[in-house]
Amino acid sequence: xxxxxxxxxxxxxxxxxxxxxxxxxxxxxxxxxxxxxxxxxxxxxxxxxxxxxxxxxxxxxxxxxxxxxxxxxxxxxxxxxxxxxxxxxxxxxxxxxxxxxxxxxxxxxxxxxxxxxxxxxxxxxxxxxxxxxxxxxxxxxxxxxxxxxxxxx
Numbered sequence: 001x002x003x004x005x006x007x008x009x010x011x012x013x014x015x016x017x018x019x020x021x022x023x024x025x026x027x028x029x030x031x032x033x034x035x036x037x038x039x040x041x042x043x044x045x046x047x048x049x050x051x052x053x054x055x056x057x058x059x060x061x062x063x064x065x066x067x068x069x070x071x072x073x074x075x076x077x078x079x080x081x082x083x084x085x086x087x088x089x090x091x092x093x094x095x096x097x098x099x100x101x102x103x104x105x106x107x108x109x110x111x112x113x114x115x116x117x118x119x120x121x122x123x124x125x126x127x128x129x130x131x132x133x134x135x136x137x138x139x140x141x142x143x144x145x146x147x148x149x150x151x152x153x
Contacts, residue, residue, distance in 0.1 A: 002035045010041030015147070017046050017068070025051040033060060046103045046126075050088040053097035066126060067091065067099035069108060091117040101145075105129045109142055 001016075008014055016036070018028060029052060036043060044064035047053050056065050069089055087093045091102065091113040103126045108114055118125060127139040128147045139146050 001032065005035065005039050005041065005043075008041060010039075013042040013044070015044050015046055015066075018049075018052055020047075020049040020052055025049060025055060028052070029055045029059065036063075044100075048088065050084060050093055050097050053099055057098055064100045065097075066101045066103045067094060067097060069102065069104040069111070069114065094121055094123075099123060101126050103128055103147075106135050106139060109138070 005014065016032070018032060020028060044066060045052075045056060046066035046068050047056075048068040053065055053067060056063055067088075069091065084093075088097075094117055098121075101124045102114060102117060104111065104114055106127050106129050114125070117123065125142065125144040126147060127135075127142070127144045129149050130136050130139055130146045131149050131151055133151075136146055136148075
């Protein structure tokens with residue numbers, strides 16, 4: 001991460017997507033903070049794991065934090081892990097994690113959890129997997145920001 005951020009050198013905004021394994025959420029967040037606390041470029045985070053969202057809310061609330069929706073995500077095999085995964089990907093615990101934005105694929109526009117969360121918490125949407133101009137136009141009519149995937153805007 002340190003080498004990549006040195007290469008970018010603040011020339012473009014960076015979105016950091018942390019992938020948490022079973023029990024490394026706290027240590028991963030600590031390690032990443034050692035690097036990004038010194039970075040002077042523009043960056044934001046996007047997470048699917050509620051533990052990481054909550055950690056950054058408490059420890060580095062000034063950083064931009066996004067909640068990624070992914071109904072196939074599995075952080076573990078226990079009942080509690082699966083329950084938390086469902087609640088997180090359904091955006092049902094955002095009252096605790098308070099993301100600054102929600103990141104979702106283009107095909108999730110009518111997802112009831114996403115619509116409710118955006119209405120209640122007034123958070124913007126960032127659309128991912130935009131692969132065509134038609135997808136871009138659809139995302140813009142929703143007032144969403146866009147992350148392009150294999151096309152030039």
